[in-house]
Amino acid sequence: MQVIPAIDLRGGLCVRLRQGDYDRETVFGDDPAAMAGRWVSEGATRIHLVDLDGAKAGKPVNVDAVRAVVQSVPVPCQLGGGVRDEKTIETWLEAGIERVIVGTQALRDPSWFRSMAEKHPGRLVLGLDARDGMVATDGWLETSNVSAAELAGRFDxxxxAAIIYTDIARDGTLEGPNLDATAALCRRVKTSVIASGGVGELADVDRLAALPVVGCIVGRALYEGKFSLADAVERAGRASARP
Structure with missing residues (x-):
């Protein structure tokens, strides 16, 4: 299981939101590229980027900061936030992003998402952000009447490249991931699943590594020094090596 550090961008800064609330923001750094370099030095083999401004605006916003990150690290980067048209997908791919994450627009326009996934095989990720099991959209500002499992099944x-499953109630907290919902999603689909939201201690990494997920995204716990990325990578590697 890959441990993937998150860098959330707002106004060019590294921030974290609690439960997706833009009014509950903590700034952790003013140099995203330097932050990415730190995570790579501690063993990151992939970086997860979120354009928070883009999620609200519905178009790329933190492009310069993203380019700086991509150019500064030797590992692939994936990015989400406001990806709602082909031009945005192409903007991020041209900026050097390996995987582009689509959430809101996949629900709004399934046929468009299908065409984009087929046009860019292995380059798109379905971002499933759920509140009480239902898909949240528009930067988590709205909640749909479609379940995360149902939407995942439509596109399986x-x-x-993968599905990223985030339980919004856990995101930006240190309360532990939603293991039951994550495991249920893994059973529902054949597409690789990456877990996100709530990792607060090394034991959470162990618990996720016991599930059939290919990765877990970690944010606040790293920034607050609850554990080091190096330790998390080592724990995930040890778990993956078990017979």
């Missing part, structure tokens, strides 16, 4: 035949 596509050549997606």
């Amino acid at each position: 035949d596509l050549p997606l």
